[in-house]
Amino acid sequence: MLISDLHIHSRFSRATSKESDLEHLDLWARKKGIHIIGTGDFTHPVWREELKEKLEPAEEGLYRLKKEYRIQDENTPDTIDPRFVLSGEISSIYKKKDKVRKVHSLLLLPGLEAADMLSARLELIGNIHSDGRPILGLDCRDLLEIMLETTPEGIYVPAHIWTPHFAMFGAFSGFDSVEECFGDLTPFVHAVETGLSSDPPMNWRVSGLDNYQLISNSDAHSPGKLGREANLLEIEPSYANLKKAIETGEGLYGTIEFFPEEGKYHYDGHRKCHLCLTPDQTKAYGGKCPVCGKKITIGVEHRVEVLADRSEGYWDSSRKPFENLMPLPEVIAEAMGYSSPGVKVQKEFHHMLRTLGTEFEILRNVPMEDIQSAAGTRIAEGISRLRRGQVERHPGFDGEYGTIRLF
Incomplete structure (x- = not known):
């Protein structure tokens, strides 16, 4: 059984640890027991040069840290030699159907050459130099099309789909269905990332997600946060096998999850007024904070309730298993x-x-x-x-x- 964490960030993304370099990512993957880890931030040119300098090819489409860069630490078990896969997150902010959309996407690529090619295309559209997670005025459907044109073997996954402000199903800037977001290219989306504030049973309540694989990743901004969510894989290590597992479920055994309540957008509320609310309480207050009168932030539980066509507690024993850990x-x-x-x-x-x-x-x-x-x-x-x-x-x-x- 392999454990993978595919959505992370380097030190070139905003609000990240200075230790989010390859040496410490490799170290903490060994501490945690993670076999395959995303590089994060493949669009950032300086980070991409570091990847080329410090990584060496391993199995097809995967890389390992060169031995001379490995941190030797007596407190770290010497049982795992982590593999890296090219990954990155794109923040799309654009207008569609008279509404501003803010959606994050996770992209996985088959190698450094593909990362160079796709980054060159994206650089024509916006600034990819200032932030490891670049903000582009690019429709998600068009981002998917560019990836498919540039590197057809790439993997596109809508990221943390329920997060209120920056997600496909986000309460404030998202869509009500995958089809509404991706239109004619919907058949090329095969998996979604559930995010820290939801777990698989919450997603099972939405029948529109039945045909999508559910994956979980940490979205770590520091090496110590790696693996707070992860995927369990029954595959031989290679990019092709990873792609098959994510897109078809063959080789995807299940996921490791946060308790969704621990996620920072599970319930509704207004942080400045120290107000945490259930969806019913939010409805009773008319969506306005009873303390200051400002708009309440709608949480994941509430948003799932809006889109769900199955009752709370719905359980599908045929779906992939999951474990809640802390x-x-x-x-x-x-x-x-x-x-x-x-x-x-x-x-x-x-x-x-x-x-x-x-x-x-x-x-x-x-x-x-x-x-x-x-x-x-x-x-x-x-x-x-x-x-x-x-x-x-x-x-x-x-x-x-x-x-x-x-x-």
Whole structure:
């Protein structure tokens, strides 16, 4: 089983860590247990030059970090040699049917040459130098057409489709169907990215998504956030097999998910007024904040409810399985009563990696008695509760992350 995280960002995107370089992405993929990771930001010319300098070809369409750039770290398990696949996110802002649309798209490409060719086409349309996630005044349908013309083997995935402000189904600037967004090129869209604030069952409620593969990725802006959502693959590593898994489901075993309540747009609300609302409460207030009178930000739960043609709780046992997890440092922090970035939590986190294996192995597979022996009863109990889904959920809203409690 391979784990992949295909939607990430480099340090050339806005609001990202300075450590979002290839060396640290490779390091954290090894810590987490991620086999295939997106490069992010393939359109940025300086980043693309770094990719050419520091990566070397591995399996068809995949790359590995050259050995001389690898960070040696005694706290990192030496069990995985991560592969990189060319990836990037495009922000499209344009007008369609008398409404301003703001939609993000994830593109995966079969190699560096394809990245050069597609970037050259996009540079004719807008500025791709200032931001690793460029903003282009380009209809999503036309972006898909340019990709198909330039590199037919590319993979196009509408990104985090429910996010209120920048997504295909976003409450403020999106569409009500895939067909409305892509028109005659809809048959070339085969998968959608569910985003942190929704999980597969929420997407199953919309029958219009039945024929699309559901994939999940971290959209990480720092290496430590890698793998907070990911895909489980049963394939031999290659770009062709990855493409087949994403577009047909053959080889896509399932996904690893945030608890959707932890996503920062799950419920409705108004962050400035510290107001978190259910969809029914928003309707009762007429969509206006009862504190200040401004517009309430409509969350993912509400937007799904608007587009759903199946009842809440609908379950399709024929669909791909999924697991809800939370990052290991958050589990340790819950158990120890400290903050997850703190010294004590990070010390315990790296001790567990050193003695038990990668983060995903610890969260998913390591026997509970081994965890208890290495990390103590309370951390072991936290992981046990996580595996059982025995958590307390406090939903995020209007850009504020939710919280998941184990104790």
